[in-house]
Amino acid sequence: MPIRMILRCVPLAAAWILAPVFSGNVVAQIETGEISGRLSVEGRWFPKTGAHSGQRAHGSGIVAEPKLYVEDVRGRSFTLAPFFRFDAGDKRRTHVDLREACFLFFGEVRNQEWEVRLGVDRVFWGVTESRRLVNIVNQIDLVEHPYKEPTLGQPMVHLTLSGDWGAVEMFGMTGHRPRTFPGRSGRLRFPLIVDNERVSYESDAGRWHPDVAVRYSRSAGNMDVGISGFDGNSRDPLLLPDVDRKGLPVLLPQYERIRQVGLDAQLTSGSWLFKIEALGRAGARDRRGVEVEYVASTMGGEYTFYSVIGSAADLSLIGEWNYDGRGRNATNIFQNDLFLAARLAFNDVRSTEALGSMMDDFDTTTRVLTFELNRRISGRFSVRLEAIALLDVDPADLSYASRRDSFVELNLIYNH
Amino acid sequence: MGFTRLTARSRVSFPAHALCVFICIFLVTPAHSETATPEDIGLNIARDARAREEGFGNFTAQQAMVLRNRHGQESRRQLRVKVLEAQEDGDKSLFVFDEPRDVRGTALLVHAHRESADDQWLYLPALKRVKRISSSNRSGSFMGSEFAYEDMTAQAVEKFSYRYLRDEPCGDLTCSVTERLPTDKKSGYSRQVVWRDRDELRAWKVEYYDRKDAHLKTLTLENYEQHLDRYWRAGVMTMVNHLTGKSTVLTWTDYRFGTDLQARDFTKTGLKRVR
Numbered sequence: 001m002p003i004r005m006i007l008r009c010v011p012l013a014a015a016w017i018l019a020p021v022f023s024g025n026v027v028a029q030i031e032t033g034e035i036s037g038r039l040s041v042e043g044r045w046f047p048k049t050g051a052h053s054g055q056r057a058h059g060s061g062i063v064a065e066p067k068l069y070v071e072d073v074r075g076r077s078f079t080l081a082p083f084f085r086f087d088a089g090d091k092r093r094t095h096v097d098l099r100e101a102c103f104l105f106f107g108e109v110r111n112q113e114w115e116v117r118l119g120v121d122r123v124f125w126g127v128t129e130s131r132r133l134v135n136i137v138n139q140i141d142l143v144e145h146p147y148k149e150p151t152l153g154q155p156m157v158h159l160t161l162s163g164d165w166g167a168v169e170m171f172g173m174t175g176h177r178p179r180t181f182p183g184r185s186g187r188l189r190f191p192l193i194v195d196n197e198r199v200s201y202e203s204d205a206g207r208w209h210p211d212v213a214v215r216y217s218r219s220a221g222n223m224d225v226g227i228s229g230f231d232g233n234s235r236d237p238l239l240l241p242d243v244d245r246k247g248l249p250v251l252l253p254q255y256e257r258i259r260q261v262g263l264d265a266q267l268t269s270g271s272w273l274f275k276i277e278a279l280g281r282a283g284a285r286d287r288r289g290v291e292v293e294y295v296a297s298t299m300g301g302e303y304t305f306y307s308v309i310g311s312a313a314d315l316s317l318i319g320e321w322n323y324d325g326r327g328r329n330a331t332n333i334f335q336n337d338l339f340l341a342a343r344l345a346f347n348d349v350r351s352t353e354a355l356g357s358m359m360d361d362f363d364t365t366t367r368v369l370t371f372e373l374n375r376r377i378s379g380r381f382s383v384r385l386e387a388i389a390l391l392d393v394d395p396a397d398l399s400y401a402s403r404r405d406s407f408v409e410l411n412l413i414y415n416h
Numbered sequence: 417m418g419f420t421r422l423t424a425r426s427r428v429s430f431p432a433h434a435l436c437v438f439i440c441i442f443l444v445t446p447a448h449s450e451t452a453t454p455e456d457i458g459l460n461i462a463r464d465a466r467a468r469e470e471g472f473g474n475f476t477a478q479q480a481m482v483l484r485n486r487h488g489q490e491s492r493r494q495l496r497v498k499v500l501e502a503q504e505d506g507d508k509s510l511f512v513f514d515e516p517r518d519v520r521g522t523a524l525l526v527h528a529h530r531e532s533a534d535d536q537w538l539y540l541p542a543l544k545r546v547k548r549i550s551s552s553n554r555s556g557s558f559m560g561s562e563f564a565y566e567d568m569t570a571q572a573v574e575k576f577s578y579r580y581l582r583d584e585p586c587g588d589l590t591c592s593v594t595e596r597l598p599t600d601k602k603s604g605y606s607r608q609v610v611w612r613d614r615d616e617l618r619a620w621k622v623e624y625y626d627r628k629d630a631h632l633k634t635l636t637l638e639n640y641e642q643h644l645d646r647y648w649r650a651g652v653m654t655m656v657n658h659l660t661g662k663s664t665v666l667t668w669t670d671y672r673f674g675t676d677l678q679a680r681d682f683t684k685t686g687l688k689r690v691r
Contacts, residue, residue, distance in 0.1 A: 034691075036520055069691050077691070104689065106680075113680040115689075124545040162685050219535065219684065224548045270533075270552050306553045307604075314556065349483055349491050349560045351519070379492060382518045415517035 031073045037066035039414045044089075044187075048404040052191050054184045059407075061087035065099070077104045081153075085144070092183030093143040099153045117158040122151050123171070125215065125228060126277055127266040128298045130320045130339035130359065133277040134262030136230050137213055139177035146188045146388070146402070147370070152177045166218030176207035176233045178253055187405045194239060195250040201233060202256040202283075209233050209257070222269055228262040236331060238285050256291075258283035273302040275320070286329040294325040300339070312347040318357075328363065333398050336362045350376045364394030384411040458578025458594045465617050466573055472647055474500045474677040478670040483561050486661030492516070493559050500677050506530055508682035512690050513559075523690045525682060526551075530572060539687045546684050555604025561664040562633060562655040566603055567624075575599050581609070586620050589613040605632070616640075618648045633657050644673050 044059035064084045071077040081100035087093035102119035123137040131149065138151035155175040161168050181194035203209040211232025218225055237253035244250045260281045267274040278297040285291050300320030308315045318341040322334035341357035352375045359368040369389040376382045386409040393403035452460070481493035494515035500508045506528025513522045521541035528534045534551040554566040576596040583592050591611040598605055606629050611621040618640055626632040639651030653666040680686050 032691075036517075071691070075689075077689075079691075106689065108678075108680065113683070113685065115685060122544050124543055127548075160685055162680075162683060167683075167685055217684070219548070222533075222535075266548055268535075268548050268550055271550055273548075273550065304550060304553070306556055312557050314553065347557045347560060349485070351516075351560065376516055376518055379515065380517050413518070415520065 029072045030070055032069070032071040034069050035066065035416075036069070037064070037416050039064050039416070040411050041413075042409060042411045044407050044409040046187055046405060046407045048406065050187055051401065051404045052189070055187055055189075056089040056185050059087055059089040059093070059187065061085060061089075061093070067100075075106065078102070079104070087143075087186075090143075090183045090186030092181065093186055095143065095180060097141065097152050101153070112161055112163045115160040115162075117156070117160075120153040120155050121158060122153055123156075123158070125226060125262070126264045127224070127275045128264075128277050128300065128320055129275075129302070129318050129341065130300075130322060130337075130357075131298055131334055133296060133298045133322075134226075134228060134264050134279050136228075136235055136260060136262070137171060137173065139179055139235050141180050143180040143182055143186070147368075152180070166216060169213075169215045169217070171211075171213040171215075173211040173213070173232065174208050176201070176209065176211070176255065178207075178255070179235070179237055181253075187407070188402045190239070190251060190401045192241065192249050192251045194237075195242075195244055195252055198242075198252050199237075200252065200254045202254070203233060207233070223265065223267055225265045226263070228260075228264075230258070230260040230262070232257065234258040234284055236284065238289070238331070256283050256285060271304045271306070275300055275302070284331075286326045287331055288329055290329075292326060292329075296322075296324040296326075296330075296334070298322050298334075314345045314347060316343040316345070317341075318343065328396065331398075333359075333361070333366075338362065352376075361394070361397065364397050365392040366394045366397045366399060367391045368399070380415055382413045382415065384413065385409070386411075454580040455578060457580035458596065459573075461580065461592065461594055461612070461617075462573045462576070462578055462596070465612070468617060469647065470501075472501055472644070472673060474498070474675055475643075475671060475673045476675055476677070477668050477672070480667045480669070481559070481561050481563075482665045482667075484663045484665075491560075493561065498675075498677055498681065500679065500682055502528075506534065508679070510682060510687070510690070521691060523687055525684070525687045527682070537684060537687055539690060544688065546687055552602060554600065554602040561666075562657045562662055563664055563666065564604060566598075566605075567635070567655070583614070584611075586611050586613065589615065589620075591620060616648055618650070631658055641671075643671055647673075 040063040042061055042063065046057050049057065066082065068080040069077060079100045079102050083097040083099045085093065085095055098120045100121055102117050102121040104115070104117050106113065106115040108114070125135045126132050137156070138154045141150045141152045144150045154173055154177060156171050156173040159170045178196050178199045181196065182189040184193050199207070201207060201209065209232060211230070213228065213230040215226055215228040233255045234257070237255055239251040240254055242250055242252045258281055260279055262277070262279040264277045276297065276299040278295065280293070280295045282293040283291065298320055300318065302316055302318045304314055304316040306314050318339070320339040322337045322339065324330040324332065324335040327335055338360045339357065341355060343353065343355045346352040355372045357370045361367065369391065371387045373385040374382065387407070389406040390399060390403055393400050476496065476498045479495045479497055483491045483493065492515055496512045496514065498510040502508060509526045509528070511524040513519045523539040525537045525539070526534055536549050536551045538547045538549050540547065555564050558565050558568050576598055579595045581593040581595055583590055591613050593609060593611055595607055595609050597607045604626060605624050606627050607625045609623040610619055612619045620637055622635040623631060624633040633655055635653060635655045637650035637653050640648050641651060642648050649668060649671060651668050654663065656663045
């Protein structure tokens with residue numbers, strides 16, 4: 001599928017590149033061109049044997065994220081950023097994606113700024129740290145990380161109009177991306193494998209349904225506010241038990257057509273950041289398969305102590321509460337959870353940074369602890385250590401299936 | 417004298433300051449009034465220095481930093497700076513990091529304000545996320561260097577009290593030496609002493625004293641060049657930390673004034689366009 005997406009972009013890219021050729025001044029047109037990117041070697045170790053048959057104890061692999069950027073004299077640009085992951089343990093985790101293949105144009109009309117982004121792109125909405133509640137434009141690349149919600153590229157037309165009054169963004173999207181899921185030998189999965197070959201949609205137009213989104217955002221004084229709306233194929237799948245062609249039980253993803261309104265706001269006051277994200281969603285089915293309208297929210301704050309105990313280090317304490325109006329019928333693990341975290345930024349030459357967090361479920365015994373350490377080891381290389389521990393996972397909890405999947409991960413990253 | 421050119425402008429922006437914090441503070445007026453107190457002279461120097469910086473419009477430049485520890489080990493920082501002068505409020509500045517490579521494309525947008533705290537947004541290219549961040553970290557290290565945020569950012573003339581100390585030779589020039597005391601409790605300094613030549617009001621040296629009044633750091637400025645026949649900019653700034661033995665050499669190159677930068681390049685939407 002990413003291949004097909006790449007192919008779809010070829011005519012666009014060709015047209016853009018050929019246009020100046022035909023106008024006879026290609027050299028004058030392209031002002032900046034550069035290639036950057038990252039190459040990461042990763043190893044994940046799961047101390048406990050998997051709860052499901054066929055699961056491996058190790059996951060190791062390589063990630064390549066090259067990025068091409070071309071800009072003409074007027075600032076118009078094209079960005080191409082493919083993503084490649086090879087995983088030795090799980091062939092479903094081995095995947096290719098087009099994170100960005102996007103043309104950018106901008107200008108001014110009657111003192112208002114306009115900007116158009118055309119192609120495959122990624123968009124970030126939101127302010128909180130524990131989850132990406134209102135962020136809906138892009139699908140989650142779940143095999144990359146169980147909690148961080150990295151996203152897949154999404155084909156779109158993205159128009160922005162802005163002025164002193166704020167910014168209005170309009171999105172037209174099609175070519176829905178199904179969420180990625182681990183394979184049989186992968187960890188952090190359900191007992192059954194999700195069959196992404198047989199994705200179904202509530203909408204008759206299927207994955208080609210034209211999704212639309214709009215967002216108004218504004219910074220006023222120490223407040224940053226965004227209000228968003230979305231109508232289209234849900235990014236969250238409903239997983240329905242079925243059998244595959246060999247008669248083995250599998251889960252089939254189904255995407256409803258949903259409507260969502262969202263709010264995200266941050267108040268920045270001295271060393272305090274106060275944050276809230278909230279959404280109301282209609283058209284989605286809950287864990288029982290019943291269609292419900294519901295609200296969900298994430299709210300909390302962050303306080304930073306600068307130059308702690310006479311050192312150069314900054315210590316930030318984060319507290320957030322996640323709520324989902326569907327309660328135990330929620331289709332995610334954030335129905336009523338407290339997130340507490342501490343981030344220690346050493347502000348040293350190597351930009352050493354440590355983050356520890358705890359997600360505690362008020363309704364069940366489940367508790368998730370995470371630890372992450374990032375450090376640069378030279379001008380081009382950096383290292384990252386991560387550990388995630390799932391403790392006392394309640395059988396009623398969605399993460400019960402991955403109760404034995406605590407892991408330690410080490411990454412060596414080359415930055416070009 | 418030069419005081420008649422004073423305006424209400426009280427804050428130079430982040431980069432403008434990096435360029436000229438030293439210039440702005442220690443203006444020596446050629447003729448001091450007989451009755452003026454050292455405090456009056458010091459304040460007038462600061463105001464005159466600020467006035468001399470006005471009207472540049474916008475500029476872009478490259479910054480290279482070499483960080484050295486006491487064992488002589490080096491690491492490099494490379495960034496691009498864009499500044500837009502604002503008429504009614506503080507300047508707007510954009511810093512784009514090119515090195516180290518792991519933060520390549522990360523950008524910091526600063527809207528300086530005369531009366532209130534600055535607004536700052538950080539763009540994280542891996543997530544394509546724009547994050548509003550606190551601006552209260554005044555005394556923290558800028559990118560692990562010996563420059564603190566408050567050394568890089570502009571400060572309102574009114575946020576210090578001043579005292580003219582003396583005139584003395586500095587190289588081939590004659591410098592006025594002035595002391596300034598920050599009124600901001602978040603500042604890491606109890607006082608700063610600045611040497612500024614009397615001819616062009618360029619700062620040549622700044623001494624920083626910490627809250628215990630220990631001599632913490634010394635900044636020296638070299639390779640001055642004049643731009644647009646008016647604005648003096650130091651090409652090399654060296655900050656030495658006397659307590660740790662570490663130093664940072666900040667080199668400015670590729671100055672361009674009068675570019676096509678506009679307000680739209682300094683918005684959150686514009687921040688997402690940087691590469």
